[in-house]
Amino acid sequence: MMYDGLTQMQSEPNNSRRSFLQLLPFGVLAGVFASIGGAAFRFLRPRIAAASEQWVDVAALPELTGPQPLAKKVVAEHISGWAVTNEEHNVFVLPASNNKVLSPICPHEGCEVTWEQSRNRFACPCHESYFAADGSRISGPAPRGLDSLPARVQDGKLQVQYRVTDDA
Amino acid sequence: MTPESDRIRVWLQTTGGIVAVLLLVQFLTGVLLAFYYVPAVDHAHTTVSYIEKVVSSGSWLRSLHHYGSQWLALFAFLHVVRLFWDHAYVDRRVQWIAAVLLLMLVMAAAGTGYSLPWDARAFFSTRVAEGLVSGLPFAGRLSRLWVLGGTEISTITLSRFFALHVLVTPFAILGVVLWKYGRRTCWSNVNRNALVGGLVFVALAVWCLKFPAPLGPPVETMTADYLPRPGAQFLWLYQSLKYVPGGLGSIVGVVLPGIGLGILLLLPWLKAKRLVGLTVLATFSAIILAMTIAAHLSDRRDPRTREQLAKQVAQEAAWRNEPFSPRSLQSTQSAPQTSTAAGPPDMYVKFCANCHGAHGEGAQQGRLRFPSLLGVGAKPRRTVDDIVGLLHDPAAYGLQPPMRSFSGKLTEEQMKEIAAWVVQLKQ
Numbered sequence: 001m002m003y004d005g006l007t008q009m010q011s012e013p014n015n016s017r018r019s020f021l022q023l024l025p026f027g028v029l030a031g032v033f034a035s036i037g038g039a040a041f042r043f044l045r046p047r048i049a050a051a052s053e054q055w056v057d058v059a060a061l062p063e064l065t066g067p068q069p070l071a072k073k074v075v076a077e078h079i080s081g082w083a084v085t086n087e088e089h090n091v092f093v094l095p096a097s098n099n100k101v102l103s104p105i106c107p108h109e110g111c112e113v114t115w116e117q118s119r120n121r122f123a124c125p126c127h128e129s130y131f132a133a134d135g136s137r138i139s140g141p142a143p144r145g146l147d148s149l150p151a152r153v154q155d156g157k158l159q160v161q162y163r164v165t166d167d168a
Numbered sequence: 169m170t171p172e173s174d175r176i177r178v179w180l181q182t183t184g185g186i187v188a189v190l191l192l193v194q195f196l197t198g199v200l201l202a203f204y205y206v207p208a209v210d211h212a213h214t215t216v217s218y219i220e221k222v223v224s225s226g227s228w229l230r231s232l233h234h235y236g237s238q239w240l241a242l243f244a245f246l247h248v249v250r251l252f253w254d255h256a257y258v259d260r261r262v263q264w265i266a267a268v269l270l271l272m273l274v275m276a277a278a279g280t281g282y283s284l285p286w287d288a289r290a291f292f293s294t295r296v297a298e299g300l301v302s303g304l305p306f307a308g309r310l311s312r313l314w315v316l317g318g319t320e321i322s323t324i325t326l327s328r329f330f331a332l333h334v335l336v337t338p339f340a341i342l343g344v345v346l347w348k349y350g351r352r353t354c355w356s357n358v359n360r361n362a363l364v365g366g367l368v369f370v371a372l373a374v375w376c377l378k379f380p381a382p383l384g385p386p387v388e389t390m391t392a393d394y395l396p397r398p399g400a401q402f403l404w405l406y407q408s409l410k411y412v413p414g415g416l417g418s419i420v421g422v423v424l425p426g427i428g429l430g431i432l433l434l435l436p437w438l439k440a441k442r443l444v445g446l447t448v449l450a451t452f453s454a455i456i457l458a459m460t461i462a463a464h465l466s467d468r469r470d471p472r473t474r475e476q477l478a479k480q481v482a483q484e485a486a487w488r489n490e491p492f493s494p495r496s497l498q499s500t501q502s503a504p505q506t507s508t509a510a511g512p513p514d515m516y517v518k519f520c521a522n523c524h525g526a527h528g529e530g531a532q533q534g535r536l537r538f539p540s541l542l543g544v545g546a547k548p549r550r551t552v553d554d555i556v557g558l559l560h561d562p563a564a565y566g567l568q569p570p571m572r573s574f575s576g577k578l579t580e581e582q583m584k585e586i587a588a589w590v591v592q593l594k595q
Contacts (some may be wrong), residue, residue: 021359022359023360024362024363025358025362027362027364028189028362028363028365028458029192029362031369032192032193032196032369034365035195036193036197036200036229036232038230039224039225039228040200040229041432043203043223043224043226043229044200045224081204081222082204082211082214082217082218082492083494083495084495084497085496086496129488
């Protein structure tokens with residue numbers, strides 16, 4: 001009995017050491033996955049950059065006349081990670097409202113509105129939201145009027161600040 | 169065998185564990201790098217630069233992949249040596265064959281992987297691969313076309329190397345590993361393998377924290393004095409090719425190593441296995457060791473080489489300190505259309521179009537295929553001044569007849585006009 005007890009006592013540390021050693025391969029795997037995994041999280045995490053203050057030219061001031069909204073094109077630089085693209089965007093300028101600049105993007109689902117001169121309103125072709133000449137909402141599913149963009153006059157030109165970097 | 173030597177021996181039998189851990193590192197880091205890398209000649213270097221300079225932990229993960237491939241090649245070779253020492257080719261044939269196949273695949277992965285950053289070193293690595301396959305007996309010409317995906321190195325070549333590196337060799341490696349371990353579970357010495365594999369990983373991780381993977385200048389900005397050097401696992405090949413004349417490079421670089429590895433694969437069925445295997449492995453070891461040391465010594469001995477290599481290291485360090493510049497994704501189709509809207513220069517039409525195509529696209533005349541000039545401006549030594557020089561003296565730029573000098577037929581101005589039109593041609 002005493003012998004059995006001694007044998008049992010001596011085998012207990014060996015059993016626990018054996019159990020520990022059996023976990024060693026998993027420990028190594030876990031270590032590799034944890035270190036690379038941690039780096040992988042930072043590696044793959046999307047980069048969210050603040051919008052840059054890039055001002056893009058819209059048109060020379062003498063061109064901006066008349067009571068109607070004017071459709072103009074702007075070219076803004078977009079940076080996505082390692083790539084930069086110049087993309088054209090439409091904007092509407094309201095000469096009658098001190099050259100206020102409106103985004104043509106409907107606040108409902110993001111379609112681009114058109115100006116209906118005969119009805120003196122902006123119309124979204126996707127879900128029939130309508131906006132007044134000053135951009136305010138008339139009717140339809142859009143939750144609000146057309147967004148206005150930051151604008152300024154620089155060296156005789158109207159400039160607008162278009163979003164130039166990706167964000168989540 | 170004494171108990172003492174047995175205790176040492178079981179620790180030396182952990183090469184399999186080291187290879188397993190390093191393979192795991194290569195798979196994990198390779199997958200991560202693929203999230204940003206783009207395998208096209210106009211984006212590859214930019215995306216690798218982005219990984220190095222901008223992406224969090226990008227430099228470390230890329231360094232793990234780069235140096236991990238070198239350590240993997242070394243330990244895959246040592247694993248074969250260890251298995252040979254333990255007579256695995258006698259009673260563990262599957263393990264033996266799997267180890268030899270793994271060594272071949274690991275070297276193939278490294279060979280294709282070095283081309284992917286598309287820096288100066290990658291371009292020359294691809295050139296060497298082109299040279300080695302084109303010199304193969306009987307199948308050289310066809311092999312070259314298949315490897316390049318065409319008649320010259322282009323973005324198609326890069327796509328091929330990418331597919332081979334990211335899909336074909338990894339799946340083949342996985343297949344070999346599953347074949348080896350799917351047959352029977354052999355878990356002897358697992359703990360020691362795990363421990364040593366873990367220690368090697370820690371050593372690699374620390375090494376990579378200190379040493380980023382090298383990245384040379386983009387191919388299009390490479391200067392004529394750039395000295396390319398291959399990765400550590402190919403230094404022996406680079407040095408060996410210095411001693412081999414003309415068309416024998418493929419024999420030294422591909423055929424003989426292929427025969428040696430083939431012998432090792434067939435070793436279980438050969439007579440005098442021990443002697444044959446020992447001869448092959450000893451020859452490999454001696455050549456690899458001697459040539460690698462010779463390559464290092466050769467670079468140190470020549471002062472001009474030493475100076476140029478130091479200059480390249482300094483240039484890379486300066487580049488690393490510069491902020492990252494995003495690359496424009498604007499279509500380049502509009503640029504050549506604008507400049508070719510007026511058509512190629514008259515003298516190009518008169519003297520060049522017959523062979524190189526009306527728009528630089530290349531042409532077939534009888535059995536002769538004349539190369540396309542599209543994208544040639546991105547190649548080394550093909551600036552406007554280079555092309556003018558080439559029109560004076562094609563041989564000085566590595567071109568063979570039927571390309572000839574146009575010194576007597578074109579004025580300097582006409583050559584410049586042709587050169588300016590050619591360099592802006594895009595693929």
